[in-house]
Amino acid sequence: MATAGRKPKPHLAAVREGTFRPDKHTEGARYEPRDPQEPDWSDLLPGDEDVQAKAHEVWQTVVPAVVRAAGLTDAQRHTAIEYCLTAARIWQGERVLSRDGMTVMTERGIVKHPMTTILNAYRSHFRSLTGELGLSPSSAARITPPQDGDDDGDIFD
Structure with missing residues (x-):
C-alpha cells in the first residue's frame, strides 16, 4: 500500500518506539544538555505549603531520573513542571475526598463529590504526561537513553 501523503512519525515518537531511521525521520530539535531548574513552587501553588512540598518531592524524585533516562533538558522543563503540579493537585484532591467523603449533601440530595x-480530569492529564516523560513501564521501554561522550556532530560538545 502506498504511503503517499502520510507524514513520517515525529522524531521523538520514533525514538521512543525504537523505530527511528535516519533515512525516514529527521532528528528534530536539539537542546543544550543542561539539567532543568526547579521552579519556585510558592509562585505556582500559592498559599498551600503542603501542596508545594508535594510538588517539590515529586520534582526531586522524578526529574533526575528523567534527565538520566531520556535526556530531559532545561528547555523541556515545562512538561516536568506540569507533571509535578498535576501530581500535587491529585494528592491535594485525594486529601479533600478523604476528609469530605465521596458524596456530599446538596439541595437535591446526596450527590457525587465534585x-x-x-480528579478524573487531572488523572487523565497525568497519564498523558507520564507517557510524554517516559515514566510508565511501556513508555520507558521505548526510550533510548542519551549517549555519554561524543556523538559525532553534537553542536553542544
Whole structure:
C-alpha cells in the first residue's frame, strides 16, 4: 500500500518506539544538555505549603531520573513542571475526598463529590504526561537513553 501523503512519525515518537531511521525521520530539535531548574513552587501553588512540598518531592524524585533516562533538558522543563503540579493537585484532591467523603449533601440530595470529576480530569492529564516523560513501564521501554561522550556532530560538545 502506498504511503503517499502520510507524514513520517515525529522524531521523538520514533525514538521512543525504537523505530527511528535516519533515512525516514529527521532528528528534530536539539537542546543544550543542561539539567532543568526547579521552579519556585510558592509562585505556582500559592498559599498551600503542603501542596508545594508535594510538588517539590515529586520534582526531586522524578526529574533526575528523567534527565538520566531520556535526556530531559532545561528547555523541556515545562512538561516536568506540569507533571509535578498535576501530581500535587491529585494528592491535594485525594486529601479533600478523604476528609469530605465521596458524596456530599446538596439541595437535591446526596450527590457525587465534585472533586471526583476534577480528579478524573487531572488523572487523565497525568497519564498523558507520564507517557510524554517516559515514566510508565511501556513508555520507558521505548526510550533510548542519551549517549555519554561524543556523538559525532553534537553542536553542544
